[in-house]
Amino acid sequence: MSYTEGMLKEGALKGKNILVTGGGTGLGKSMGLYFLKLGANLVITSRKLEVLQETAQEMEKETGGKVLALACDVREIDQVEKMWTDAVEHFGQIHAVLNNAAGNFISPTERLSTNAFNTVLDIVLKGTSQVTLTAGKYWIKEKQKGTFLNIVTTYAWTGSGYVVPSAAAKAGVLAMTRSLAVEWAKYNIRSNAIAPGPFPTEGAWSRLLPGDLVKKFDPAKKVPVGRVGEHQELANLAAYLMSDFSAYVNGEVITIDGGEWLQGAGE
Numbered sequence: 001m002s003y004t005e006g007m008l009k010e011g012a013l014k015g016k017n018i019l020v021t022g023g024g025t026g027l028g029k030s031m032g033l034y035f036l037k038l039g040a041n042l043v044i045t046s047r048k049l050e051v052l053q054e055t056a057q058e059m060e061k062e063t064g065g066k067v068l069a070l071a072c073d074v075r076e077i078d079q080v081e082k083m084w085t086d087a088v089e090h091f092g093q094i095h096a097v098l099n100n101a102a103g104n105f106i107s108p109t110e111r112l113s114t115n116a117f118n119t120v121l122d123i124v125l126k127g128t129s130q131v132t133l134t135a136g137k138y139w140i141k142e143k144q145k146g147t148f149l150n151i152v153t154t155y156a157w158t159g160s161g162y163v164v165p166s167a168a169a170k171a172g173v174l175a176m177t178r179s180l181a182v183e184w185a186k187y188n189i190r191s192n193a194i195a196p197g198p199f200p201t202e203g204a205w206s207r208l209l210p211g212d213l214v215k216k217f218d219p220a221k222k223v224p225v226g227r228v229g230e231h232q233e234l235a236n237l238a239a240y241l242m243s244d245f246s247a248y249v250n251g252e253v254i255t256i257d258g259g260e261w262l263q264g265a266g267e
């Protein structure tokens with residue numbers, strides 16, 4: 001057995017229809033693909049329909065599962081509501097939501113325009129709250145169980161320079177996760193979060209750490225376990241939190257970063 005292998009048994013997510021925002025690329029795609037392998041059906045959303053459609057085809061071919069690609073900018077409530085209606089109409093019911101869509105710039109804060117700052121707040125905090133409210137209201141009205149899983153970062157609680165709008169927004173998402181875990185548990189709605197550390201991706205990782213910075217990132221120095229994460233490790237944790245095996249886990253944030261944040265990586 002190795003950490004690059006799938007952890008849950010076959011069929012662990014059978015019968016679940018799961019919505020993944022930002023599901024066309026990167027970590028959202030990797031988590032979604034594993035949900036499919038475990039028997040779930042998937043709705044993937046992002047702003048780029050062509051990318052989503054390509055990913056959906058690729059995923060269906062690899063797993064034989066069903067994937068619905070829906071364009072949606074999570075900042076626009078009309079688009080969120082339409083996306084939710086289309087997803088429910090297509091699959092009959094959505095059982096769980098992975099709030100994974102995010103935006104971020106690494107920049108001295110004083111160099112960010114107000115619009116740039118607000119762009120990150122809007123994607124991360126407003127976007128997550130709009131998707132959450134739309135799904136949550138629907139589940140409560142229809143008396144359906146539901147599961148939220150939100151992606152945050154450890155600097156949501158440590159704070160960190162040069163990612164201030166992202167830190168502020170992720171702190172908000174974490175507070176929302178914990179607060180709704182208390183308030184909506186009575187409706188059979190669970191809310192949890194994952195705080196991933198360094199997991200290289202083709203997109204955000206390379207864009208946020210351009211050129212030299214990617215090369216300079218030395219896991220041997222930055223991460224106590226001495227390496228970056230494998231997507232499967234994150235997917236294993238996400239699938240567990242989406243599954244009924246975690247029915248008693250609610251309002252929790254689980255960090256998966258090899259111990260990076262305890263070493264002061266957020267400086």
Ligand code: HXC
Nearest residue numbers: 102103104105107112113114115116119153163166204208
């Ligand atoms: C500063 C920038 C900028 C940059 C754009 N802006 N890029 N400011 N540094 N690199 C400014 C623009 O000039 C503009 O302000 C405002 O931000 C909005 O820009 P748009 O291009 O119109 O925004 P939009 O098209 O909505 O694109 C949003 C985006 C995009 C965030 C720029 O890259 C995106 O959606 N990325 C998604 C992927 C992503 O970032 N994932 C990261 C998640 S990882 P003005 O004033 O000119 O109008 C994560 C944790 C990782 O969050 C932690 C690692 C440290």
